[in-house]
Amino acid sequence: MYSIREALSAFKRAPLLTGLSAAMVGLALYVVGLFGLAAFNLGLALTSIEERVEVVVYLRDDVRQSEIDLALAELADIPDVARVRYVSKRDALERAQQDLPEFSELFGGADVNPLPQSLEVELRPGSRTREGVERVAADAGKYPFVEDVRYGQEWVDKLFTLRRIGAVSALVLGAAFFAVAALIIGTALRIAIFARRDEIYVMRLVGATNGFIRRPFLFEGAMAGMLGGIMAWLATWATYRGVYAFLFAVAWIPGVWVALGLAAGIAFGVLASGLAIRRYLREV
Amino acid sequence: MIKLSNVSKEYPKRGFALRDVSFQIQKGEFAFLMGHSGSGKSTTLRLIHMADRPTSGEVRVTGYSSDKMPDREIWKVRRRVGCVFQDFRLLPGRSAQENVSFALEVTGAPRKTIQPRAQRLLSQVGLAPKAGALVHEISGGEQQRVAVARALANDPFVLLADEPTGNLDDRATRGIVELFWDLNARGMAVLMATHDLELVRRYPNARVLELDQGRLVFDSNPT
Structure with missing residues (x-):
């Protein structure tokens, strides 16, 4: 007191x-x-900016739908992964035409769609680290029907x-x-x-x-x-x-x-x- | 009660202030501690009050030893030993009663008892009529009485007085020393440091201890 x-x-x-x-x-x-x-x-x-960090898994053209479904389910089960989206060749083309209108003629005029189908893997907030990205990319790269895995190593490193x-x-x-x-x-x-x-x-x-x-x-x-x-x-x-x-x-x-x-x-x-x-x- | 055993005190820059001093002050005793300036009087009182520790030797105050007393418990000694000084050391801007009440309050006296006890203490030193006066409005002798009343707040067994009359005229000096004798008659020991030989001669019944260059050179009544 x-x-x-x-x-x-x-x-x-x-x-x-x-x-x-x-x-x-x-x-x-x-x-x-x-x-x-x-x-x-x-x-x-x-x-x-980090929210835009994602892993894109490009698939071969001859992949079967069952294999895509399996990869979708397995990748979604990885703890680092928040969501997996399948982007078909057609979706990729439409998106390219929208995002890159200056090349619309090129995309529209071609008889064959040159763009690959892919899986876009979105990571959980805590996993958007270099290690998290590399872990998911390595897991995705193990499938035999995967052509390539990209996640923009350089800018992820800089970020x-x-x-x-x-x-x-x-x-x-x-x-x-x-x-x-x-x-x-x-x-x-x-x-x-x-x-x-x-x-x-x-x-x-x-x-x-x-x-x-x-x-x-x-x-x-x-x-x-x-x-x-x-x-x-x-x-x-x-x-x-x-x-x-x-x-x-x-x-x-x-x-x-x-x-x-x-x-x-x-x-x-x-x-x-x-x-x-x-x-x-x-x-x- | 108070016992100094082979006490020396050395300060890093000043050198020895006390050398091998031993004496005791018994219950109810009245003693003058004499000596010139720098003879070690204030150092002796500081050691008894445990404001300082001896470099060697031991100071015992009612069972508390300078050797064993931790710093955090020194307040226990301070409540058993009252102190007054030449410059009074009162709180400016406060009344006589507030100065005494402050000592009671900060040592944990129950709130209800503080005012009546402060008044009683001021009466004891003959200052009841001036209880409400601010300390800078009263004379030096009266200020010293306030300081004495404050020193009595915890009912100490001994009063240490360091040149308490140094700033007072002859009449006020007599008044203060008479007050000390009065307190002594009620059982309180008094140890008063002074360099005033004339003053000491007026009280032949008192014990006299004399320090010179830090050594105890005279004790009229060694115990």
């Missing part, structure tokens, strides 16, 4: 200082929020390299921004601790326990972290609306990310104040 009261009264006693601490936390978390927004949208863009770079930079930059946020919270709280050094001194003098001395600062850190988190959330939302309205369409980060950001703000507030007060208590 004393701890909460003291933490609240610290806010009242020095609104500028605590407001500044919260604003600094907010600023640091805002940078994290912006980065999160960019990372999330980049992730969405990569996912939409996954890009994904990896994205993930690593998200991890490194995210960690760096969080470290900056923690440093800022720690500094702000050290100022708050310094402002109350007389009280801390008297508490130690008369025999208050370290836990008792620490608690109001932990609450204060949590409140500064939470306030900063809310500020960062609002600022990130405003930026998102601005970008959406004036620049280009972007997606808002998932609610769980927002909740995690707020929780991280509180956790960093508590952690930073805990470290700051611990260091101070060791010094006095």
Whole structure:
């Protein structure tokens, strides 16, 4: 009770200082929020490209319908596979005429359809990795009536390299921004601790326990972290609306990310104040 | 009660502040700890209050040993040992009563008892009429009385006073020392550090310990 009261009264006693601490936390978390927004949208863009990753199994012209049915059923049973579509020679021709109108004359004029029939194998979301694609391609290539298996090795490789770079930079930059946020919270709280050094001194003098001395600062850190988190959330939302309205369409980060950001703000507030007060208590 | 056994304290830059000091303070005793500036008086009091640990030797305070006491439990000693200083160390911007209440509150006194106990403590030091005054509005002698009332908050068995009259005029000095004698008459031990020889001579019944360059060079009543 004393701890909460003291933490609240610290806010009242020095609104500028605590407001500044919260604003600094907010600023640091805002940078994290912006980065999160960019990372999330980049992730969405990569996912939409990944969704187009599929394995195309070209079949020989002399394949029997029963063999096609068997391959369809067996390939669909592979855990990595979401769906298998059969594309007949005629379907392939129609699609080519639609997709490549500049060659429509060529396709239309030929007496013999040069395009092969095929099976288009769509992968499950978790399996659209290089390994997943290669696994399915190898399984499909085992059938004797398969002419060729294609999945665009080169651009699949590039896509996954890009994904990896994205993930690593998200991890490194995210960690760096969080470290900056923690440093800022720690500094702000050290100022708050310094402002109350007389009280801390008297508490130690008369025999208050370290836990008792620490608690109001932990609450204060949590409140500064939470306030900063809310500020960062609002600022990130405003930026998102601005970008959406004036620049280009972007997606808002998932609610769980927002909740995690707020929780991280509180956790960093508590952690930073805990470290700051611990260091101070060791010094006095 | 308090026992220093062959206590030395060396600071990395200053060198030895205390060398091989041994003495005991018994229950209900009144002792002056004399010496010039830098003789080791404050260091001795800090060691008894366990604000510092001896480099060698042992300080025992009501069964708590400087050798075995973990840092996290030092508060137990602090509640048994009251402390006042030359510069009072009160919380500015708060009243006399708030300063005393603060000590009670942060050491876990039940909420309902805090106000009446703070008033009783201020009465004990003769400051009840000024309980509501802000500390910067009262005289130095009165501020020191507030500090004494705060030091008594946990009903300590001993009061350590580090040059408590150093900032006071003669009249206020007498008042504070008389207050200490009054507390001593009620059973509380008092160990008061001072360099004021005239003051010590006024109280011939008190035990006198004298430090010089960190060594105990005189003890009027060794126990």
